[in-house]
Amino acid sequence: MPGITREEVAHLARLARLELKPEELDHFAGQLDDIIGAVARVSEVADQDVPPTSHPLPLTNVMRADEVRPSLTPEQALSCAPAQEQQRFKVPQILGEE
């Protein structure tokens, strides 16, 4: 399965929002290839009729009552914001759908 191309790495970087430098693309392509090559062994068990484990504990139905708890103050919420305006988080323009 391995054989990760520079293009694939660039695609992954876009999905993961990492503005990788060109040399990083090459470097990671090689390393990811090695790692994936090494760990791809897990697919040996792909056909086995074994349920997947997503949680190490067999817990179910952990819930809380619908009761209001104190929120942060807006000052606390915004205390570490890189920028703020009108008690809101100020962010660069969003490229949305329009």
Added chain:
Amino acid sequence: MTTTTDLVSYEDALASYDPVMGLEVHVELGTKTKMFCGCSTALGAEPNTQTCPVCLGMPGSLPVVNATGVESAVRIGLALNCEIAEWCRFARKNYFYPDMPKNFQTSQYDEPIAFNGYLDVQLEDGTTFRVEIERAHMEEDTGKSTHVGGATGRIHGASHSLLDYNRAGIPLIEIVTKPIVGAGERAPEVARAYVAELRELIKALGVSEARMEMGQMRCDVNLSLMPKGSDKFGTRSETKNVNSLRSVERAARFEIQRHAAVLSGGGTIVQETRHFHEDTGSTTSGRVKEEAEDYRYFPEPDLVPVAPSREWVEQLRAGLPELPLARRNRLREDWDISAHDMQAILNAGAIEPIVATIDAGADAASARKWWMGELARTANETGTSLDALPITPEQVARVTALVAEGSLNDKLARQVIEGVLKGEGTPDEVVEKRGLKVVSDEGALGAAVDEAIAGNPGIADKIRGGKVQAAGALVGAVMKATRGQADAARVKELILQKLGVEG
């Protein structure tokens, strides 16, 4: 970006193609707190006052499921005739968006809490259409962004955006239909009726106020066409966030015409999201993404599975209220009205006020008359809903009681209602203050009748001569003299009596 599209006429479109629809509705639950943290969901709070480390996605924070959110989801599922999962999980839907603090949405993927159901909806003419439900699942809402610097406050052209996370994490139930086929030309009507019925159902369950204008209920309309005779679905478009019943219908209709135009012209439909514009009734293409979204769903490791016990599910099923369509059918029989009349009452939002007015002692016909007449008109004129009018069903019932006992006639009753709406007090207070009371003093009434007869000898003669219909003119004169405060029937009786004619 295409803003104008040549359309083919609706009739032509339907002559060649069959529409296939899929409706995705998001409902914001009316829980006290958010889905995964204890922050309040109350509307209208100052920005970022209802946030905490969890709903701001701060490092280290962890979600805990709101039990009432799960209960609401199960109840919605049951009301939609769904199967309820014995075991299901939350999943993370990974994509970056600034109004989503964790940059993943905690949702459900291949294990929804409810699946495989249906909702029967009634069309204008009283026929029933069954819409199959694929799934209903739990997820969370995003924050709200305000775009600053652009001319219109929209994203385009804005210099920056401001984020308020009060809404982030509010519980959502997403309800997805199976492909709706076979509705033909009535597809847009079915879409509207489905969303309307779903809204009634959500309200009846008490899980949300489902006010579309407040964004508490939002609909995505997926639509594709297949050539007549084919059973292979075409490529669909996805019109996002359509926020009124009327718009749902219009968006479906527009997309049918647009798809037909593209297909008939030999073109292909692009799978894309589209936006509906209220002003023009048309849709436009969303931003075309260079790459298909890849949400990389995986089971949410910070939450454990939800496994609703069968006992609990049955308990919830037993506690469901009478569902809206069944109830409307029952009321329609009780009130002895047509399906069409019932539809009008539903559309006016008058069912609950009428029921409450009847519960307060009014007869069905009177309750209906007031809410669908005078009050509906007022609501319309002032642009509010019936339940927002400053009059209670109890007050309307009191007015009908005053009419029934003869203290008010219709004309006076209208004035009483008007007074209540103007804030002049209860019906009895308005009667008192405005001095609105049928003149039942026989002496005073007799004098007024005598005066009218004396003032209109010609008419009086005609009546004496047997032309009983002419009495109307004399009644009018008496009513005028008493400023409308007389009981017209009694006046007529007196006139005929005094002129020696049998009524």
Added chain:
Amino acid sequence: MTDIIKLTAAEIAEKIASGELTAVEVTEAHLARIDAVDEKVHAFLHIDREGALAQARAVDEKRERGEKLGPLAGVPLALKDIFTTEGIPTTVGSKILEGWIPPYDATLTKKLKAADVVILGKTNMDEFAMGSSTENSAFGPTGNPWDLTRIPGGSGGGSSAALASYQAPLAIGTDTGGSIRQPAAVTGTVGVKPTYGGVSRYGMVAFSSSLDQGGPCARTVLDAALLHEVIAGHDPLDSTSIDAPVPPVVEAARNGSVAGMRVGVVKQFRGEGYQAGVLQRFDEAVTLLKELGAEIVELDCPSFDLALSAYYLIAPSECSSNLARFDGLRYGLRTGDDGTRSAEEVTSLTREEGFGPEVKRRIMLGTYALSSGYYDAYYGSAQKVRTLITRDFEKSFEKVDVIVSPTTPTTAFPIGERADDPMAMYLADLCTIPTNLAGNAAMSLPCGLAPEDNLPVGLQIIAPAMQDDRLYKVGAAVEAAFVEKWGHPLLEEAPSL
């Protein structure tokens, strides 16, 4: 002051309770030690001098008022910089969180404060706990007190180094694939990964949610137990927290014994890649266990051979999602916001600058493993391996009470040796990872120095889930036997700094 810093936590607590020492004296002694040696060791990223002294004073006042003190009242502790501390910077060893001052305390932080433990400061770590050497810290590496040119283990190298250099008698670590046990092993200290769900994760910055577990680090088994008891227990803010009483770890640590116990040795935990001296000390430990009355049972756990592979799919996958929130919009670093760039671009630039290479590598790997078309082969299969490993453990624990192994295949390697060889680095966690995947409990404690390099070797003890007390029962017995054999704790042999 040397005597104070060499005391165990249990001894310090006793002396404070009896009035022989004040908490302020103890805290000052440790702050002085930090001043003296931490420039060389670099165990701490942040020292909270004022906060520590204020907490110490409060303990002394409490004692003066005659109030009852908790079992660790006044004992200084070094907190891994992965737990949020209200008003105190929390960086997780990353530039992307440089300057972040959390508005809330982790549950563990709250419990420490409530127990009157004195938090000296925050310790260095591999960025986002990703690594086995602490070289991945954005703020520079930490030295191993046994040899400052070598790694102190990772990701909790700051905590292990602080203990081994007597800057604190207690520390907190987190263990996703071995980040408590491996640092303990290579620094000659004690570290415990409790059962998953035993210690709240609320306020512990997530790396891999289904594997992460906070735990105690100390210089003795009893100290670790005392700390374990303070930090463990159900937390309604963590949905994966176990709602059951904390296993009786302190009682077990005070009553060490292996007599009549069945101890398993897994055949998959040796072979290629294991340093001869490590295996030699391990074998001696097994012999010791036999001498102490344990029955040794050979175990076969074939799925353990796939553990490392499964781990390097699961942990990166979860981390790729957990770390998505670091987007430069609400807290932490923001790069490139010059008024012309979009939020998307600023996020990408911020993440590019804010994350180090190992973090980026794992985010990329996880993004790949979860992406459509690969999910079943990679993430899905890894989850199946997880089931198989859990079954191997279950079968084993039908035959034995605990399992032992070397904690790590080699002793501390030189700083820089594996820095750009991820696969070599990952091998450091070969023996520790199966436990994280299955969610059960494990401990590392010293079992001697490897003859070839005179560096500490760790013995790993593994117990079934919620049987954490077995670790302490066995660990205390082994520790006592070794100390008697060596004539002193192993750490006495470390060079003085």
